Amino acid sequence: KQEVTQIPAALSVPEGENLVLNCSFTDSAIYNLQWFRQDPGKGLTSLLLIQSSQREQTSGRLNASLDKSSGRSTLYIAASQPGDSATYLCATGDSGGYNKLIFGAGTRLAVHP
Amino acid sequence: NAGVTQTPKFRVLKTGQSMTLLCAQDMNHEYMYWYRQDPGMGLRLIHYSVGEGTTAKGEVPDGYNVSRLKKQNFLLGLESAAPSQTSVYFCASTPPSRQGAFFGQGTRLTVV
Numbered sequence: 132k133q134e135v136t137q138i139p140a141a142l143s144v145p146e147g148e149n150l151v152l153n154c155s156f157t158d159s160a161i162y163n164l165q166w167f168r169q170d171p172g173k174g175l176t177s178l179l180l181i182q183s184s185q186r187e188q189t190s191g192r193l194n195a196s197l198d199k200s201s202g203r204s205t206l207y208i209a210a211s212q213p214g215d216s217a218t219y220l221c222a223t224g225d226s227g228g229y230n231k232l233i234f235g236a237g238t239r240l241a242v243h244p
Numbered sequence: 245n246a247g248v249t250q251t252p253k254f255r256v257l258k259t260g261q262s263m264t265l266l267c268a269q270d271m272n273h274e275y276m277y278w279y280r281q282d283p284g285m286g287l288r289l290i291h292y293s294v295g296e297g298t299t300a301k302g303e304v305p306d307g308y309n310v311s312r313l314k315k316q317n318f319l320l321g322l323e324s325a326a327p328s329q330t331s332v333y334f335c336a337s338t339p340p341s342r343q344g345a346f347f348g349q350g351t352r353l354t355v356v
Binding site: 135163165167172173174175176177180220222229230231232233234235236237 | 275277279284285286287288289292294302334336338343344345346347348349350352
């Protein structure tokens with residue numbers, strides 16, 4: 132059974148720092164891996180999607196990498212801003228089809244001015 | 245473009261009452277899902293559907309039923325609500341190709 136772990140559970144940093152959020156998974160036979168952002172009381176917003184054949188994806192200040200063999204993904208946030216404060220969730224797509232997602236518990240990020 | 249819309253956004257139920265959560269998507273996606281999110285835990289899959297008229301169990305299906313009578317709608321039912329079903333419920337949809345999931349804004353359900 133796939134298990135997804137995110138470290139750290141919470142992170143508080145000053146504005147401007149470069150950040151790395153970690154996601155690990157136990158079964159390397161994944162369909163894809165997706166990073167989401169969740170603001171308090173809100174739904175999930177997709178940030179980056181990495182297919183199983185890809186190594187990384189970039190969007191603006193965000194870069195996500197995927198290493199299937201080691202069961203790891205990292206989300207890199209450059210030059211963090213207070214508006215980046217949110218919970219970040221990673222999820223692996225089920226290789227059995229139908230893109231069922233297995234989620235980590237998330238990293239709660241606070242960026243203070 | 246509304247995306248994925250959930251109704252209602254908040255609800256309080258008494259133990260033993262029933263209710264239906266509605267999810268509607270306007271992206272013509274084949275696959276739809278219901279997840280629940282509990283404090284300190286990631287989202288867990290309750291049921292999913294890979295097309296109109298089809299449903300399947302996810303990781304935590306007990307106490308819930310679903311129906312997909314129309315492609316754009318996916319209903320989640322609680323026949324006899326229990327306090328353990330207090331949670332935030334999220335609906336999601338994806339196309340069958342290798343694209344990411346789109347989520348609704350969630351329904352916060354409290355069972356007292």
